[in-house]
Amino acid sequence: MSDVLVLVGHLAGPVGKAGLELLTLARRLGDPVAVCAGTVDERAVETLGRYGARRIHVIESDDVREYPVAWVRALADLAAGTRPVAVLTESTPDGRETAARLSIRLDGGVLTDAVDVQPGPDGPVITQWAFAAGYTVTSRVVGGIPIIAVKSNAAVPEEAPATPMVTRSPLVLDEADRRTRVVSREPRESTGRPQLTEADIVVSGGRGLGGAEQFELIERLADALGAAVGASRAAVDAGWYAHTHQVGQTGVTVSPQLYIAVGISGAIQHRAGMQTSKTIVAVNKDAEAPIFELADYGVVGDLFEVVPQLLDEVTRRRA
Amino acid sequence: MNIVVCVKYVPDLAAQPRFTADHRVDRAGGQLSELDEYAVEQALRVADTVPGTHVTHLTVGPPPAAEALRRALAMGGDAAVHVSDAGIAGSDAPATALILAAALRRLTPDLVLCAMASTDGGTSLVPAMLAEHLEWPQLTFAAEMTLDQGGTVQIRREATGEVRHLAAELPAVVSVTDRIGDPRYPSFKGIMAAKKKPLDTWTLADLGVPADRVGPAARTVVDGITARPPRAAGTIVPAEGEGGRRLADFLSTQKFI
Numbered sequence: 191m192s193d194v195l196v197l198v199g200h201l202a203g204p205v206g207k208a209g210l211e212l213l214t215l216a217r218r219l220g221d222p223v224a225v226c227a228g229t230v231d232e233r234a235v236e237t238l239g240r241y242g243a244r245r246i247h248v249i250e251s252d253d254v255r256e257y258p259v260a261w262v263r264a265l266a267d268l269a270a271g272t273r274p275v276a277v278l279t280e281s282t283p284d285g286r287e288t289a290a291r292l293s294i295r296l297d298g299g300v301l302t303d304a305v306d307v308q309p310g311p312d313g314p315v316i317t318q319w320a321f322a323a324g325y326t327v328t329s330r331v332v333g334g335i336p337i338i339a340v341k342s343n344a345a346v347p348e349e350a351p352a353t354p355m356v357t358r359s360p361l362v363l364d365e366a367d368r369r370t371r372v373v374s375r376e377p378r379e380s381t382g383r384p385q386l387t388e389a390d391i392v393v394s395g396g397r398g399l400g401g402a403e404q405f406e407l408i409e410r411l412a413d414a415l416g417a418a419v420g421a422s423r424a425a426v427d428a429g430w431y432a433h434t435h436q437v438g439q440t441g442v443t444v445s446p447q448l449y450i451a452v453g454i455s456g457a458i459q460h461r462a463g464m465q466t467s468k469t470i471v472a473v474n475k476d477a478e479a480p481i482f483e484l485a486d487y488g489v490v491g492d493l494f495e496v497v498p499q500l501l502d503e504v505t506r507r508r509a
Numbered sequence: 510m511n512i513v514v515c516v517k518y519v520p521d522l523a524a525q526p527r528f529t530a531d532h533r534v535d536r537a538g539g540q541l542s543e544l545d546e547y548a549v550e551q552a553l554r555v556a557d558t559v560p561g562t563h564v565t566h567l568t569v570g571p572p573p574a575a576e577a578l579r580r581a582l583a584m585g586g587d588a589a590v591h592v593s594d595a596g597i598a599g600s601d602a603p604a605t606a607l608i609l610a611a612a613l614r615r616l617t618p619d620l621v622l623c624a625m626a627s628t629d630g631g632t633s634l635v636p637a638m639l640a641e642h643l644e645w646p647q648l649t650f651a652a653e654m655t656l657d658q659g660g661t662v663q664i665r666r667e668a669t670g671e672v673r674h675l676a677a678e679l680p681a682v683v684s685v686t687d688r689i690g691d692p693r694y695p696s697f698k699g700i701m702a703a704k705k706k707p708l709d710t711w712t713l714a715d716l717g718v719p720a721d722r723v724g725p726a727a728r729t730v731v732d733g734i735t736a737r738p739p740r741a742a743g744t745i746v747p748a749e750g751e752g753g754r755r756l757a758d759f760l761s762t763q764k765f766i
Contacts, residue, residue, distance in 0.1 A: 291640070331728055385669070387669075433688055482745050485745065486740070
């Protein structure tokens with residue numbers, strides 16, 4: 191079998207769920223090579239191996255933290271040596287940027303937003319959801335190395351233990367690779383909640399909340415359910431919640447097992463970011479709100495009565 | 510300062526998208542991609558503060574795509590360039606980037622502005638591809654952009670888990686999000702003035718782009734497009750003082766609690 195390069199990225203702790211999803215998909219296409227940098231300790235090697243990495247390639251350079259184009263150079267160097275059957279990245283802003291440059295550098299083809307990747311007679315077949323997730327599109331790369339940016343939750347990580355070989359290389363950047371540089375980073379305070387794109391349950395608040403303080407209600411419900419917190423564009427634009435929590439076309443796209451929309455009308459902008467969720471629940475006082483067209487279960491009523499009662503019930507039933 | 514804003518003519522997202530037999534998006538009846546207005550706005554803000562700034566809007570697309578350029582010109586700016594050629598139809602992101610990059614080499618901007626994504630394809634690939642073609646730096650998904658007099662452009666990106674500040678020397682490609690500042694609305698005067706502003710049309714031959722690198726030569730093929738089945742109608746109940754309990758019952762039957 192041939193190599194599939196999987197961009198796991200810079201490690202500073204345990205390997206994230208996204209990397210394990212990519213390895214799970216990569217195994218369908220060939221032998222996964224986990225490409226990473228940073229602290230690749232025994233535990234990381236064990237985890238990557240358990241999820242099927244046949245080889246772990248460590249880029250021995252901190253330049254991947256300083257220059258966004260460094261990953262492009264690293265992957266291009268590796269691809270030149272092994273002619274991989276595919277390169278997989280996350281379909282995040284960082285992942286897409288790397289995929290975009292790499293596709294030009296390798297004269298390959300690139301597909302983003304993959305929600306499924308399957309082997310085919312003519313190379314990997316990619317499934318995407320297009321036009322506000324109203325359409326299912328299947329595509330392939332023809333000619334050149336397929337570079338595929340994969341959305342989170344595209345696969346459930348599955349173990350397939352392998353004993354990976356660990357290889358290492360330095361990174362030599364040219365002057366053009368250093369032209370974009372990181373000036374500073376401000377880490378966000380951890381909320382202790384699951385990441386929005388990775389969470390099994392997402393509780394989102396919208397305009398109906400009426401203010402920033404009322405988001406505490408959303409947070410309490412999220413914590414009771416072990417969920418991540420989302421927000422509509424209206425709520426973010428009003429300054430009630432941080433933009434990084436925005437679900438929708440210009441925010442993040444989520445596809446959890448359960449999505450609870452509280453006080454969100456369901457504009458197309460928002461629907462584009464959540465309508466592929468498995469189960470959708472909505473609470474809104476307007477019976478005509480478009481969110482109810484998507485909802486598996488909807489409650490028409492005052493969220494300030496419905497949500498506290500739901501919270502009490504969740505606490506009571508879990509006790 | 511010479512700025513080029515790359516814009517795209519896209520179908521109206523509120524309407525049902527249509528597809529041609531060979532799985533292309535039917536682009537009739539389109540408009541300027543809404544997210545592009547944020548890139549146009551940033552260019553105009555630079556022009557408002559830096560004397561001598563020249564703003565050109567650039568698009569690649571079929572003849573009606575000129576409407577997107579007129580709309581951008583109505584917001585402001587000095588000129589527009591439309592790369593239009595029968596050979597372009599069917600181009601994917603790398604082919605589009607190849608054409609745009611060829612046009613940018615001719616326009617020799619100091620700064621190229623793009624939206625974070627188009628509202629139709631939404632791949633976000635083109636800005637970084639342009640930078641790669643031109644061997645320029647790219648600063649993408651900018652929630653804030655500042656230009657200093659020494660020719661350094663700096664952006665603030667709201668990334669997962671962190672806020673990142675990135676910098677590069679001009680010339681550079683910058684893509685902006687809808688967080689960067691609301692676009693101005695075209696005034697009546699602006700709409701009238703736009704009609705008189707120069708709008709050039711260039712072909713692939715004008716740019717020296719080989720026809721066998723674009724259009725049907727795309728590196729990606731779409732094998733199928735199907736409308737996702739509508740979600741089965743759900744149960745909608747009135748709260749009647751029992752809304753939370755009813756919801757809890759539903760979540761229990763679904764094993765979420």
